Amino acid sequence: MAKATLVSLAESLGVSRQTISNVINAPHRVKPETRLRVEHAIAESGYRPSAAARQLRTRRSMNLGIRLMPVVDGINGSILDRFLHALTEAAQEDSYRLTLFSAATDDDEVRQYEELLNVSDLDGFVLTGTHHGDQRTAWLLENEIPFASFGRPWSDTEDPFSSLHPWVDVDGGAGTQQATGLLLDQGHTAIGFIGWPAGSGAGDDRRDGWRRALQAAGVFADQLDVAVNDGVPAGARAAESLIAAGATAVVCASDSLALGALSAFRSQHRAPATPNVIGFDDTPVAAAVGLSSIAQPIEEAARDIIRVLTHTLSGDADAGRPDKHLLLPPTLAQRVPHPLAGNGWLG
Amino acid sequence: MAKATLVSLAESLGVSRQTISNVINAPHRVKPETRLRVEHAIAESGYRPSAAARQLRTRRSMNLGIRLMPVVDGINGSILDRFLHALTEAAQEDSYRLTLFSAATDDDEVRQYEELLNVSDLDGFVLTGTHHGDQRTAWLLENEIPFASFGRPWSDTEDPFSSLHPWVDVDGGAGTQQATGLLLDQGHTAIGFIGWPAGSGAGDDRRDGWRRALQAAGVFADQLDVAVNDGVPAGARAAESLIAAGATAVVCASDSLALGALSAFRSQHRAPATPNVIGFDDTPVAAAVGLSSIAQPIEEAARDIIRVLTHTLSGDADAGRPDKHLLLPPTLAQRVPHPLAGNGWLG
DNA sequence: ATCACTAAGTTGAACGATCAAATAACGTTT
DNA sequence: AAACGTTATTTGATCGTTCAACTTAGTGAT
Structure with a gap:
């Protein structure tokens, strides 16, 4: 038999196409009796x-x-895996679906927007990893494509909370500040920071949190600040130099760096009784080795992004509108390193 | 100005809509001169x-x-991340896009198929992680929805190479067989296997490879076979029991298990000069600690899946048809563990 | 009996492309 | 110059919905 359509169904039922359409999209407009009849025919x-x-x-x-x-x-x-997951599920709940694409660079990403809008009808985009001078947000705004970003718009001059596009972000600085505060409470004063080269927005923010905590405590430790590219070996090397400079604890911009740092402390037998290395992102590996880490509420962020984006798309009035700009607080997952853990992840 | 359509463009250019359509979809049918004129107008x-x-x-x-x-x-x-990536890129090259959905169980996945087909037009599906008695393939075949799976159809009675649906898989058994062979060559005879509980298809296949290699060498080692659920700690515990039973080397069904095993060997100071633990999947962590591991050609698999699926969809004749069933050989990434590595990932 | 209102259902007209068939333009051959 | 075969372009019909406007019937108030 041929594939059923509204018309073919309508004919066989003796009602009009619109009635069937209403059963699907606006059931309240149809008399319960006919609705059931139609629903049955649909299933059939x-x-x-x-x-x-x-x-x-x-x-x-x-x-x-x-x-x-x-x-x-x-x-x-x-x-990112967790984020993608949460995003998919949140979108699903609002009857939206996610279409994947991959791009090597930001420029490439903009090219992909063009292409996707040509061959696919997309209602909007979700951006991740915003940074200074982001070309993508500029292009999307200019072309009036709806979008929301995970990551605030980083700018030296403008207030992110007055930005034109919706965004959700996690307050990384608050996380590192809290982590540093904890280390201070435990008696550390020479607390180092291992982060990424300046300019990455999120990375600078995390460094600032560390600095703020130290300043608030009246500790001067600018020389205990190292910037390296991400990775376990780089973290280990950075930690070694910090230890040589007298650091007794470190806060890191990522778990990769922190894992390296943990390894460095252990191999120098400088491991104190309490945790002295704190990572970022609370990855499964951190949990496995007992590394304390700053945890982003990533599932919540994903839900909020979808909420704010779908709201923009639905075009509802501003009444009852969710906040367009959301800065979520991270939490600190405190762990005690396993006795054997961290020794020599990679020298 | 209003949004441009074929008709509005055609009018302003003084040509017919079909000509513009042809410029886009079949440029060779249009006189180069008019084609340029149209292309210019499109961009404009x-x-x-x-x-x-x-x-x-x-x-x-x-x-x-x-x-x-x-x-x-x-x-x-x-x-999975790498797979998703490769799949997205391969799809992109063939002008296909990937729509994500999430499901907690297989039953749920089938429900999602239903739902997706109702609200979204999908040309086909990519399945992963096939297993014995897979409900999903059955449903898809019954409803005549095109799909291809990463993972062969596991069945005790039917030949996967005569299955009705296209699939691509990696010959895990060949990988563990080769890995075991390498350990035999290095003089080990008491070679254990740490895998998952029976019934998972891929897991059983990997165990079989190990067994085949030992049988071929005339070694009996059935008592050195452990089945546990995946995870680093479980791998460590399993390795400890194998070491107690006399094992001097192990092949593992995953890198998680292997990482645990490596840790167990190190903490017992039973680490020989040559690598004696071999993992599966060649994950970044394995690379970081210098763990040898069986590497799946995952990018190639993704490309092949897309190729075979898009071919099915294009409905071309069987001439020039790619193989519907592909079993790819893995490779063994041999590494020398870092001197410090592996000690105490998690006891 | 008239009017206003709601509820239930119908109908014509889009939405914007592609397919298939028809026509126009053009150079070649007879 | 007529007939022919390509190539270039146009036209009519169609894909399957939803929107907006319209009919019809039923309810209750005036």
Whole structure:
């Protein structure tokens, strides 16, 4: 038998196409009796509405685009995994779906926007990893494509809370500040920071948190600040230099770096009774070796991003509108390193 | 100005809509001169074809669905990341896009198929992690939905190479067999295997490879076979019991297990000069600690899956058809453990 | 009996592309 | 110059919905 459509179903039932459409999209408009009759016929015939026809008419695809970031490091990458998951589920709950695309660079990402909008109807985009002078947000704003970003718009001059596009971010600085505060409470004064080279927004923010905590405590430790590219070996080397400079504890911008640092402390037999290395992102590996780490509420962030984006898309009035800009607080996952853990992840 | 369509563009250019359509879809049919004129006008007007209208007419969405598996373990999860990436890129090259969805169980996955087919037009699905008695493949076949799976159809009675649906898989058994062979060559005879409880298809296949290698060498080692659920701690405990039983080397069904095993060997100071623990999947963490591991050609697998699936969808004749069933050989990434590595990942 | 209102259902007209068939333009051959 | 075969372009119909406007019937107030 031929594939069922609204018309074919309507004919066989003796009602109009619109009635069937109403059963699907606005059941309250149909008399319960006929509704049941139609619903039964739908199930019977295996009728499936054509999404294309609906999209053509309603001008909405219920599809959101998201870029799959290049795999950099299996350790930190796992948080992206969680994010993608939460995002998919949140979108699903609001009847949206996620369309993947991959791009090597930001420029490439913009090219992909163009391409995707040409061949696919996307209602909006989710951005991750915003940074200074981000070309992508500029392009999207200019072309009036709806989007929301995980990451605030980093700018030296403008207040992120007055930005034109919705965003959700985690207050990394508050996290490192809290972590540093904890180490201070435990009696450490020579607390180092291992982070990334300046300019990355999120990285600078994390460094600032560490600095703020020390300043508040009246401790001067600017010389205990190291900037390296991410990775376990780099973290170990950085920690070695910090130990040589007298550091007794470190806060790190990532778990990869922290894992290296932990290893450095252990191999120098400088491990105190209480945890003295704190990582960032609370990855599974951190949990496995008992590394304390700053945990981002990533699932919550994903839900908020979807909420704020779908709200923009639904075009509702501002009444009852969720906040367009959200800065979520991280939490500190405190752990006691396993007695054997951390010794020699990679020298 | 209003949004440009084929008709509005055609009018302003003094040509017919079909000519513009041809410029986009079959440029060779249009006189170079007019083609340039049209192309210029397209760029000028910022015209974007409506994907929905095209889909409605052509009855193809160029969209493939893929389920995002639950995050289980940051270590083994990273291979899924690579797979998803490669799949996205391969799809992109063939002008297909990937639509994500998540499902907690297989039953749930089938429900999602239903739902997705109702609200979204998907041309097909990519399945991962096939297993014995897989409900999903059965449902998809019954409803005549095109799909391809990463993972052969596991069955005790039927030959996977005569299965009705296309699949691509990696010959895990060949990998563990080769790995075991290498350990035999190095003089080990008491070689253990740490794998998962029977029934998982891929897991059983890996165990079989180990067994085949030992049988071929005339070694009997059935008592050195341990089945545990995946994880670093479980691997460590399993290795301890194997060491107690006299094992001098182990092959593992995953890097998580291998990491635990490496740790167990080190903490018992039983580390020989040559690597005696071999993992599976060649994850970034394995690379970081210098763990030898069986590497799946995951990018190649992804490309092959897309190729075979898109071919099915294009409906071309069997001539020039790629193989519907592909079993790819893994490779062994041999590494020398870092002197400090592996000591106490988690006892 | 009239009017206003709501509820239930119908109908014509889009939405914006592609397919298939028809026509126009053009150089070649007879 | 007529007939022919390509190539270039146009036209009519169609894909399957939803929107907006319309009919019809039923309810209750005036």
